[in-house]
Amino acid sequence: MLSLFAILLSATVSYAQPSHPKSPHDTVKTKDITVTYGRPYKKGREIFGKLEPYGKVYRVGADEATTITFAKDGFFGGKPVKAGTYTLFAIPNENQWTIILNSQLGQWGAFKYDEYKNKDVLQTTVPVKKLSSPVEQLTIKPTSKELEISWDVVEVEVPVKF
8 A cells, every 4th residue: 555655646746747848948138139949959960951951940949939029129130020029930041041030929849830830020031151160059149230040050140220
């Protein structure tokens, strides 16, 4: 009887434990931009063109899709964007990326992007910079002039203006 109680107690405790994401998460902010995203590691893998195929929608992070919040109206990639929170996606290619803002929040990865692509707020294309040394962990850095995304040997910069 005592063994049965111990098994039931341990099963209950294990079910009560919150599930933890596989990658660490971060929120980075400037005065006008907040980005929340999962930060996967390279771990010796070839990322773009292999793990994240060229020409396919990428969630720009790990686990749930990355969100970006603009505190006020401005320009993102040279296109007007209203204040608010959006899901950030990209379509990586070897020499350029298409950056996408989508109004459907709460997406897990990019698995259902096709169901919500009609909620795209904007798409903009930016050139790829090849880096001389790899960035081990996906890094998104907003500044007052751009949103920089770096991982592996790739970096893209999306101009922002408020």
